[in-house]
Amino acid sequence: MERTILLTGGAGFIGSHVAVELLQQGCRVIIADDLSNSCEDVVQRIGAITGREPIFYQTDVADRAALERVFAAEPVEAVVHLAGYKAVGESVQKPLMYYRNNLDSTLTLLEVMDAHDVRQIIFSSSATVYGEKNPIPYTEQMPTGGCTNPYGWTKYMIEQMLKDLAASDPRWSAVCLRYFNPVGAHESGLIGEAPNGIPNNLMPYVTQTAAGIRKELTVFGGDYPTPDGTCMRDFIHVVDLARGHAAALEYARRESGWIAINLGSGRPSSVLELVHTFQEANDIPVPHRVGDRREGDLASYYADATRAKELLDWQTEKTLADMCRDSWRWQQNSQGK
Ligand code: UDP
Numbered sequence: 468m469e470r471t472i473l474l475t476g477g478a479g480f481i482g483s484h485v486a487v488e489l490l491q492q493g494c495r496v497i498i499a500d501d502l503s504n505s506c507e508d509v510v511q512r513i514g515a516i517t518g519r520e521p522i523f524y525q526t527d528v529a530d531r532a533a534l535e536r537v538f539a540a541e542p543v544e545a546v547v548h549l550a551g552y553k554a555v556g557e558s559v560q561k562p563l564m565y566y567r568n569n570l571d572s573t574l575t576l577l578e579v580m581d582a583h584d585v586r587q588i589i590f591s592s593s594a595t596v597y598g599e600k601n602p603i604p605y606t607e608q609m610p611t612g613g614c615t616n617p618y619g620w621t622k623y624m625i626e627q628m629l630k631d632l633a634a635s636d637p638r639w640s641a642v643c644l645r646y647f648n649p650v651g652a653h654e655s656g657l658i659g660e661a662p663n664g665i666p667n668n669l670m671p672y673v674t675q676t677a678a679g680i681r682k683e684l685t686v687f688g689g690d691y692p693t694p695d696g697t698c699m700r701d702f703i704h705v706v707d708l709a710r711g712h713a714a715a716l717e718y719a720r721r722e723s724g725w726i727a728i729n730l731g732s733g734r735p736s737s738v739l740e741l742v743h744t745f746q747e748a749n750d751i752p753v754p755h756r757v758g759d760r761r762e763g764d765l766a767s768y769y770a771d772a773t774r775a776k777e778l779l780d781w782q783t784e785k786t787l788a789d790m791c792r793d794s795w796r797w798q799q800n801s802q803g804k
Contacts, residue, residue, distance in 0.1 A: 469493060469494065469495050470494045470495065470544050470545070470716075471494070471495040471496075471497060471541055471542050471543050471544055472489055472494050472495070472496055472497070472543070472544065472545050472546070472547060472716065473497045473498075473499060473537065473541070473543045473545075473546045473547070474486055474489075474496060474497065474498050474499070474500075474521075474546075474547045474549060475499050475500070475528045475546065475547070475548045475549055475550035475572075475576060476499075476500055476505075476528075476548070476549035476550030476551065476591070477496070477497075477498030477499065477500055477521065477547075477549065478498055478500040478502060478505035478506065478507070478509045478510060478523075479500065479504060479505045479549060479550075480649070480659065480660040480661070480705065481549055481591065481646075481649060481705060481708060481709070482498070482500070482505075482547070482549040483505075483509050483512075483513055483653075483658045484653060484658065484705045484706055484708065484709035485547055485549070485709045485712045485713075486498060486513045486521050487513055487516050487517055487653060487658070487709065488706070488709040488710055488712065488713050489712075489713060489716075490513065490517040490519050490521065491517055492713055495522070496521040496522070497521065497522045497523075497524065497537065497541050497543065498510065498521045498522070498523050498524065499524045499526040499528060499534070499537055499550070500523075500524075500525065500526070500550065501525060501526060501527040501528075501550075502525060503527075504552075504553075504663070505661075506661070507523070507525070509658060510523045512657040512658050513658065515655075515657060516653060516655050516657055516658070522541070524536075524537050527572070528548075528550045528572040528573075528575060528576050529568065529571045529572040529575050530575075531575050531578075531579065534575060534576065534579045535579055538579055538580070538582075538583040538585070539583075543580075543583070543585050544585065544587065545585070545587035545588065545589070545716055545719060545720070546576065546580060546585065546587070546588050546589070547588075547589045547591070547712055547716070548573065548576060548588055548589065548590050548591060549591040550572055551568065551569045551572070551573075551591070551621065552564070552565050552568050552569060552618070553618060554618070554667065555616050555618050555619070555667070556616075556667060557618075558616050558617040558618035558619075558621075559616050559617065562617040565617045565618055565621055566617060566620075566621060569618075569621035569625065570621060570624060570625065570628075573625050573628065574628070577628070577629075577632060586636075586638045586639045586640060587639075587640045587716070587719040587720060588629065588639075588640070588641050588642070588719070589642045589644060589712055589715045589716060589719060590625060590626070590629060590641065590642065590643045590644065591644060591646070592622045592625070592626055592643040592644055592645045592646070592727065593619065593622045593645060593646050594645050594646060594647050594701075594729070594731070594768065594770065595614055595615075595616075595618070595619035595622060596611040596612070596614065596619065596622050596623045596626060596645060597609060597611060597645075597768070598611065598612055598613025598614055598615070598619075599613055599615060599765060600613055603767060603768050603769055604733065604768075604769050604770055604771040605645075605729065605768060605769070605770060605771060606729075606771040606773075606774075607645070607726075607727045607728065607729060607771075607774050611623055611626070615763050616763075625643075626643045626727065629641035629643060629725055630725045632725075633723070633724050633725035634725070637723050637724070638723065639723065639724075639725075640719040640720075640722060640723045640724065641719075641724075641725045641726070642715045642718060642719050642726055642727075642728060643725070643726070643727040643728070644711060644712065644715055644727075644728055644730050645727055645728065645729045645730065645731075645770075646703070646708060646730050646731075647700070647701035647702070647703050647729070647730065647731030647732070647768075647769065647770050648669075648700045648701060648702045648703060648731075649702075649703055649704075649705050649708050650668075650669075650670040650702050650703070650704065650705065650790045650794060651670075651704035651705045651706065651785065651789065651790040651793045651794055652705065652793045652794055652796065652797035653705075653706060653793070653797075654706070654793050654796070656793075656796040656797050656799070656800035656801075657800070658797075659705075659793075659794065659797030659798075659801060660705075660794075660797075661801065665681075669700075669738060669741065670702075670741070670790070670794050671794075672684055673741070673742060673745055673753055673794075674794050674795055674797075674798035675798065676753050676754060676755070677745070677749065677751050677752070677753050677795065677798070678798055678799070682754065683754045683755060683756060684742065684753055684754065684755040684756075685755070685756060685757075685758040686738050686739060686742070686755055686756070686757045686758065687738070687758060687759065687760055687761035687764060688757070688758075688759065688760035688761065688764065689757035690760075691760075691766040691767070692766055693737055693766055693767055694737070695737050695739050695740070696757075697737045697738040697739045697757070698737065698738050698764055698765070698766055698767060699735035699736065699737045699738075699766070699767035699768075699769070700735060700736065700738075700767075700768070700769070701731040701732055701733070701734065701735050701736075701768070701769035701770050702732070702736055702741065702787060702790055703730060703731055703732055703783055704783065704784075704785035704789055704790045704793070706785065706793075707730075707732075707783040707784055707785050708730055710781060711728075711730040711775065711779065711781050714775075714779035714780065714781040715728065715779060717779075718778060718779055726778070728774050728775050728778060728779065729770040729771065729772055729774060729775060730770070730772075730775060730781075731769060731770025731772055731783075732769075732770070732772065732782075732783040733769060733770050733771060733772035733773075733783075734769065735767055735768070735769040736787050740787070741787060741791070742755055744787045744788055744791050745791040745794075745795070747788075748788040748791040748792050748795075749791060749792060749795045751795070
């Protein structure tokens with residue numbers, strides 16, 4: 468029988484790609500999203516890619532009555548919980564807003580799920596839970612915490628909530644997916660990341676610079692202890708990331724309990740390597756200069772991706788050049804929209 472999967476935050480960057488993947492695998496997909504950082508167009512675009520539109524509820528996950536209506540109307544089997552505020556800098560400025568939104572919505576979701584006998588959840592976590600002190604590469608067994616901002620702490624705290632919940636009741640299955648650096652876009656060019664205002668993250672800044680919207684990319688720091696002096700990150704194509712969610716749903720169906728799983732390639736690339744790959748793959752210049760370090764950046768971190776391979780039979784397939792080509796296609800298609 469067809470599985471019905473609820474995606475909270477399903478109209479966002481990662482959620483929309485997870486929706487495409489699940490629809491292509493034959494699932495029914497329900498999206499609950501308040502559109503606070505996304506756009507309803509995305510729902511039609513997901514339909515244009517897959518030939519089948521998800522069912523859309525414009526709902527704030529913290530709104531219990533609205534969420535109750537979704538669960539009453541739909542035979543939800545499992546939830547992928549992606550809804551949440553995600554801007555690191557803003558979380559430092561507005562910590563209460565971040566704690567209130569991210570924690571409150573998760574608590575409401577878990578209570579409503581429990582009341583409706585739905586106990587499989589995939590949570591959108593982040594490598595930021597590894598904090599600043601762990602050696603690289605990061606393995607899931609390492610201690611978490613020591614986060615450097617409220618956004619990161621909300622991920623850490625929600626992981627803990629899910630751990631306690633799963634320990635209290637063996638019917639729960641909770642998979643925390645720790646994302647490394649998601650970039651890229653669907654190869655159709657119809658969905659991708661749509662940052663508000665001046666981008667903080669590297670890839671949207673690169674694509675906007677290539678498009679002439681930004682004059683120049685500043686590479687933050689050229690004196691790190693890495694081969695070319697710039698920071699190194701584990702960039703992961705969002706389509707690979709979405710496939711990881713589908714695999715995690717299969718896992719949650721088979722196994723109960725709590726588990727954390729890294730979703731990364733296991734191979735770091737430097738900021739300059741990404742810029743050079745982007746220029747070559749797209750045959751377009753990205754004006755850039757090396758500037759000062761950005762406060763709070765770690766020199767290098769990447770995933771040990773062994774557990775995902777073993778438990779989910781999943782690994783990344785796309786290259787850095789694929790990420791650069793797909794991000795650029797999306798940038799060109801989305802301009803002016
Ligand atoms: N970065 C950069 N210039 C920018 C944005 C980011 O050099 O305009 C660097 C940043 O210092 C980090 C890497 O790109 O080393 C990835 O940053 P991003 O904000 O995308 O993700 P993070 O790793 O901080 O989560």
